[in-house]
Amino acid sequence: MTERIALPQPHELSRREKEDAMAAYLMNFAAWGAGLPLPSLNLIASAVYYFINRRKSRFVAFHCFQAFTSQLPTTLINMFGVGMFVDFAIILQKPLPKIFWPYVAFAVIMNLLYVAFSIYACVLAAKGRVHYFLVFGRWAYAKYYGPNAVPLDGQADRPNLPPSGY
Amino acid sequence: MRIFRELLLLLAFFALVASGVYCIWRFWPSHKGNPSSPSHDDSTILVSAEGKLRELMRKELVVDAVRDPAVTDVVKRIQERLAPATGKAPYPIEVYVIDSPTINAVCMPGGLIVVYSGLLRRLEAPEELAAIIAHESAHAVHRDSMHALEREIGIAALFTLAGGRSDALTTRLMRRLIGSGFSRQQESDADADAERVLGASDIDPGMMAEALRRIRQSDDSDPAVLQYLNTHPDIEGRIKTSEALSAAWKGKARPIEADWKKLRAEFRLIK
Numbered sequence: 415m416t417e418r419i420a421l422p423q424p425h426e427l428s429r430r431e432k433e434d435a436m437a438a439y440l441m442n443f444a445a446w447g448a449g450l451p452l453p454s455l456n457l458i459a460s461a462v463y464y465f466i467n468r469r470k471s472r473f474v475a476f477h478c479f480q481a482f483t484s485q486l487p488t489t490l491i492n493m494f495g496v497g498m499f500v501d502f503a504i505i506l507q508k509p510l511p512k513i514f515w516p517y518v519a520f521a522v523i524m525n526l527l528y529v530a531f532s533i534y535a536c537v538l539a540a541k542g543r544v545h546y547f548l549v550f551g552r553w554a555y556a557k558y559y560g561p562n563a564v565p566l567d568g569q570a571d572r573p574n575l576p577p578s579g580y
Numbered sequence: 581m582r583i584f585r586e587l588l589l590l591l592a593f594f595a596l597v598a599s600g601v602y603c604i605w606r607f608w609p610s611h612k613g614n615p616s617s618p619s620h621d622d623s624t625i626l627v628s629a630e631g632k633l634r635e636l637m638r639k640e641l642v643v644d645a646v647r648d649p650a651v652t653d654v655v656k657r658i659q660e661r662l663a664p665a666t667g668k669a670p671y672p673i674e675v676y677v678i679d680s681p682t683i684n685a686v687c688m689p690g691g692l693i694v695v696y697s698g699l700l701r702r703l704e705a706p707e708e709l710a711a712i713i714a715h716e717s718a719h720a721v722h723r724d725s726m727h728a729l730e731r732e733i734g735i736a737a738l739f740t741l742a743g744g745r746s747d748a749l750t751t752r753l754m755r756r757l758i759g760s761g762f763s764r765q766q767e768s769d770a771d772a773d774a775e776r777v778l779g780a781s782d783i784d785p786g787m788m789a790e791a792l793r794r795i796r797q798s799d800d801s802d803p804a805v806l807q808y809l810n811t812h813p814d815i816e817g818r819i820k821t822s823e824a825l826s827a828a829w830k831g832k833a834r835p836i837e838a839d840w841k842k843l844r845a846e847f848r849l850i851k
Contacts, residue, residue, distance in 0.1 A: 516605040
């Protein structure tokens with residue numbers, strides 16, 4: 415594939431596609447609460463949702479991929495904070511380092527920003543529109559609509575093909 | 581590539597937020613000022629160095645400490661009474677009694693408290709010893725000895741020293757701590773904390789004044805007394821503050837059930 419694939423416009427998308435795309439972000443929030451003590455949980459939930467829905471349509475796959483990858487930074491930030499807490503307070507049984515509380519404040523700010531952007535992207539997805547996150551939006555676009563976009567396995571539904579050469 | 585530009589932008593944004601949060605935290609007025617405040621310290625390197633110094637000094641103290649049950653039982657009972665009200669120290673507080681004519685009590689790094697028998701000989705009741713231990717425990721909670729060492733020899737030297745296993749250096753460091761004492765502000769903060777702990781432990785906060793008065797009444801020309809006065813400045817002011825707190829205290833004193841006479845008798849036998 416060498417050309418860009420045209421982005422679908424809101425009126426071209428089915429209601430189901432819009433709901434699935436919206437649910438990719440909602441999945442983050444649902445798993446976010448459960449994932450607070452174990453920050454990798456929401457990433458796993460998001461990955462599972464992405465792998466289940468990535469073949470439904472490019473629009474859904476784009477949003478699932480963006481929702482999944484965009485939470486990598488905040489998940490890493492949260493994991494590092496939890497790791498620091500477990501390491502000092504539980505394993506080493508030492509006072510938390512000086513940097514811990516400012517780090518928690520930083521993590522809270524980043525998580526709140528991420529939630530705000532996700533809600534915005536979620537609302538747009540429900541309307542059949544796209545919102546590009548920094549880096550991850552461009553990455554998702556390149557993956558599903560760019561010149562080297564991955565093929566969706568539509569062929570799986572059409573196993574009968576003409577002989578080669580025709 | 582635009583994606584790399586966006587990545588740089590994202591990283592720059594992260595760095596900006598992180599440094600902003602750190603700057604606000606670092607320069608917020610509540611974090612300035614009182615160097616003896618427990619919230620002021622806690623740098624990992626300092627805690628780690630303190631842990632190592634604690635182990636080194638503990639080895640020396642365990643060898644020299646008085647092990648007579650008549651003495652250790654009194655100390656244990658006092659510690660049990662004070663423990664619920666004492667603030668959280670980074671390391672468990674341990675009290676060692678050393679037989680020496682020195683009239684002093686010292687807080688070492690890592691919550692190690694040394695009480696010299698010279699001081700015990702002058703005190704008349706376990707509550708007075710409780711006041712002294714509460715005062716030294718407050719130094720342990722505030723980590724005053726680590727701050728004093730950090731100020732004197734620098735954190736890098738401290739960490740290097742803690743990393744080594746030199747007993748001779750540890751002994752020198754202990755002597756330096758014993759001889760140097762703390763600032764007036766640190767002493768006053770430790771007294772305030774100790775008197776709060778005493779009150780909360782059903783011990784009259786005025787016991788601090790009693791203990792200090794007994795030391796003060798000793799012979800001023802005695803070098804042992806002079807050492808205490810040098811390392812614990814403004815004894816008169818401290819007595820007055822303790823008396824004022826005692827007058828205002830509304831609690832009911834409960835005696836510490838410890839055999840003080842037996843302790844005194846033991847120390848009369850020890851040369």
